[in-house]
Amino acid sequence: MDHAGFVLSRPHRTLVASGVRATYGDITAARSALRTGSAPIVVGAIPFRAEDRCALLSPERHEFHSGPWQAPPGLPPLPHGRIVAESPTPSEHIRVVENLLAMVDARVLEKVVAARSVLVSCGADIPPLSLLARLVELDHVGNGFCADLSPAGASYTNSYLVGASPETLIRREGTTVSCWPLAGTAARSTDPAVDEARAADLLSSVKNQHEHAFVVDWMRARLTPLCRKLAIADTPALFATPDVWHLGTPITGELRDSGTTALDLALAVHPTPAVCGTPHDAAMRAINEHEASRGFYAGAVGWCDAAGDGEWMVAIRCAELRGNTARAFAGGGIVRGSRPHDELAETTVKLRTLLSAFSAEGEKMLKTT
Numbered sequence: 001m002d003h004a005g006f007v008l009s010r011p012h013r014t015l016v017a018s019g020v021r022a023t024y025g026d027i028t029a030a031r032s033a034l035r036t037g038s039a040p041i042v043v044g045a046i047p048f049r050a051e052d053r054c055a056l057l058s059p060e061r062h063e064f065h066s067g068p069w070q071a072p073p074g075l076p077p078l079p080h081g082r083i084v085a086e087s088p089t090p091s092e093h094i095r096v097v098e099n100l101l102a103m104v105d106a107r108v109l110e111k112v113v114a115a116r117s118v119l120v121s122c123g124a125d126i127p128p129l130s131l132l133a134r135l136v137e138l139d140h141v142g143n144g145f146c147a148d149l150s151p152a153g154a155s156y157t158n159s160y161l162v163g164a165s166p167e168t169l170i171r172r173e174g175t176t177v178s179c180w181p182l183a184g185t186a187a188r189s190t191d192p193a194v195d196e197a198r199a200a201d202l203l204s205s206v207k208n209q210h211e212h213a214f215v216v217d218w219m220r221a222r223l224t225p226l227c228r229k230l231a232i233a234d235t236p237a238l239f240a241t242p243d244v245w246h247l248g249t250p251i252t253g254e255l256r257d258s259g260t261t262a263l264d265l266a267l268a269v270h271p272t273p274a275v276c277g278t279p280h281d282a283a284m285r286a287i288n289e290h291e292a293s294r295g296f297y298a299g300a301v302g303w304c305d306a307a308g309d310g311e312w313m314v315a316i317r318c319a320e321l322r323g324n325t326a327r328a329f330a331g332g333g334i335v336r337g338s339r340p341h342d343e344l345a346e347t348t349v350k351l352r353t354l355l356s357a358f359s360a361e362g363e364k365m366l367k368t369t
């Protein structure tokens with residue numbers, strides 16, 4: 001791949017960008033480059049924490065194609081990988097969830113997302129586009145992204161964020177805004193009857209609907225000042241990935257001010273309670289106290305053009321690549337009634353998206369299963 005390549009593969013449309021006109025580690029600089037027209041388009045990744053540097057750039061070239069990304073022929077094979085570290089370990093993750101549940105019981109928090117990561121090591125450098133090709137192939141609708149993280153500074157030289165997120169943070173087309181927040185999860189089964197029963201249980205689960213409602217409430221509160229019309233489905237619907245069922249609520253709106261860009265919108269809603277929690281500040285504090293840096297996991301990845309249109313995905317089901325290693329992350333929402341062992345199992349299933357790319361054994365790579 002070109003040093004600073006970017007791909008966002010979606011079922012409806014793919015953006016491929018390459019070359020570098022300018023890089024932005026600071027969001028204000030990217031916003032002003034779009035406003036002044038010095039950047040026709042900005043692509044890349046926004047970290048989980050607002051105080052960290054972003055990895056945005058204005059590419060030399062970009063092209064849109066309809067449908068998911070078609071990998072170019074001749075990509076190098078993906079090396080085989082194995083897990084060499086888990087952070088936190090499964091038993092530590094359970095303890096973190098127990099601590100967070102105590103904070104929920106004490107009403108310090110209503111919801112918080114607890115995440116963990118696994119480090120995959122390969123015998124050779126991991127070609128980002130080869131990993132992306134595998135993820136797009138494995139995803140039933142062709143979701144996938146690859147973003148060069150080097151604009152975030154020296155510690156991200158030759159690093160890429162690669163993943164297959166099912167969650168649209170925000171999309172802007174003209175004055176129309178849309179998003180599809182997800183929260184609430186059940187593992188899928190290869191047995192169709194069991195799979196259907198799990199989906200039905202998820203849809204009727206009071207605990208999962210409660211967990212989901214925090215995200216919808218947040219989106220409503222954040223988008224209402226920016227939209228003159230907002231349509232939010234009354235009840236969540238089922239949303240499937242190859243590995244999990246989710247609860248999802250489609251939301252559409254009409255902007256009050258056509259000057260509000262897709263990047264402005266992404267920053268207005270990020271980080272949602274699908275990756276952070278409620279109340280927001282208390283959840284962010286709890287995450288910072290209990291977890292190592294999430295980097296770009298649980299951030300946003302996407303693009304915005306000078307007309308203000310764009311699309312940003314929530315950066316989940318992804319890994320940060322560095323040479324021959326990939327750090328894959330997964331998290332889950334903790335609310336009253338969450339069970340620590342179930343939460344660990346949920347992160348294991350979510351890690352399957354990334355791990356399946358490295359080995360047909362997928363999550364069996366994890367010592368915990």
Ligand SMILES: C=C(O[C@H]1C=CC=C(C(=O)O)[C@@H]1O)C(=O)O
Nearest residue numbers: 183184185274316330331332333
């Ligand atoms: C935080 C993640 O998923 C979010 C998106 C969908 C469902 C979620 C859940 O049920 O907890 C999470 O909020 C992740 O995959 O790492």
